[in-house]
Amino acid sequence: MKIEVLQSGIWQLNALALSGGEVCLVVDPGYFPREIDALARAAAGMGRVAAVAFTHGHWDHFVGWPAFPGAEVWASRTLAESIASDGELARKNLAEARDFDGRWYVPRPEPLAWPSRVRGLSEGERLRVGTLELEALELPGHSPDGLGLLASAERLLVVGDHLSPCEIPFVDDLDAYRSTLDRLARVLPGVDEVLPGHGPRLGRAQAQRILDEDRRYLEALALASTEEAARAVPLPRAQDVPGMREHHLENCQKAGRP
Numbered sequence: 001m002k003i004e005v006l007q008s009g010i011w012q013l014n015a016l017a018l019s020g021g022e023v024c025l026v027v028d029p030g031y032f033p034r035e036i037d038a039l040a041r042a043a044a045g046m047g048r049v050a051a052v053a054f055t056h057g058h059w060d061h062f063v064g065w066p067a068f069p070g071a072e073v074w075a076s077r078t079l080a081e082s083i084a085s086d087g088e089l090a091r092k093n094l095a096e097a098r099d100f101d102g103r104w105y106v107p108r109p110e111p112l113a114w115p116s117r118v119r120g121l122s123e124g125e126r127l128r129v130g131t132l133e134l135e136a137l138e139l140p141g142h143s144p145d146g147l148g149l150l151a152s153a154e155r156l157l158v159v160g161d162h163l164s165p166c167e168i169p170f171v172d173d174l175d176a177y178r179s180t181l182d183r184l185a186r187v188l189p190g191v192d193e194v195l196p197g198h199g200p201r202l203g204r205a206q207a208q209r210i211l212d213e214d215r216r217y218l219e220a221l222a223l224a225s226t227e228e229a230a231r232a233v234p235l236p237r238a239q240d241v242p243g244m245r246e247h248h249l250e251n252c253q254k255a256g257r258p
Helices: 033-044 077-084 088-103 174-190 204-223 227-231 244-254
Strands: 002-007 014-020 023-027 048-053 072-076 119-121 126-129 132-138 147-151 156-160 193-196
Touching (some): 002 033, 014 033, 014 132, 014 193, 023 033, 023 126, 023 132, 048 126, 072 077, 072 147, 077 119, 156 174, 174 204, 193 204
Parallel strands (some): 048 072, 072 119
Antiparallel strands (some): 014 023, 132 147
């Protein structure tokens, strides 16, 4: 298997191209048009792009799918159902993408939109891209529609916006996030490399360290008996990154500490 990781100029967002023989899978095609063009060129050099996968529907992860015409689009069943029904989740993420582009004058060859057809993947579903065999993992917590991809034979794990070395957990649902970390802890012993949605590629030991840090952090939030105690929980990393303290306060709210 060949792997190309193209990192955006915003938030170290990772767009991936994974080849299985003469066929290629693209994951999280973002964000700026020139970066999506570079991803399309890299993927074309690895084979025919058979599918594009979204690890979740946050606006920085899905906007580049039109650069791969004819490819099947994959997402979690939660996101696929919201797209099909024009649900709140899909509408909110699309509106935020349009707002960002408008604020920063980002030109696009065509208006932002969701695909007309998205294949919703369930926990444990088996997929094939050429010679590459994958298993879908439902990973809610950061968002309700989180999707991971496990290539057991290649000992590779794609985790979306979990286990990032450059940010703290951004919590949508505290209990779901903790359950997802438990799920990832069971998978990590069988992999050698982890590809997060933001930041550098990780070896298993690095990913395990981040997972352990995040578990301790979220457990401390869950056990905090007062707002003051929740606010005082130390950040697991990225303490000096602007905005991380504000994200921590939002996490406190998700833990029921206003």
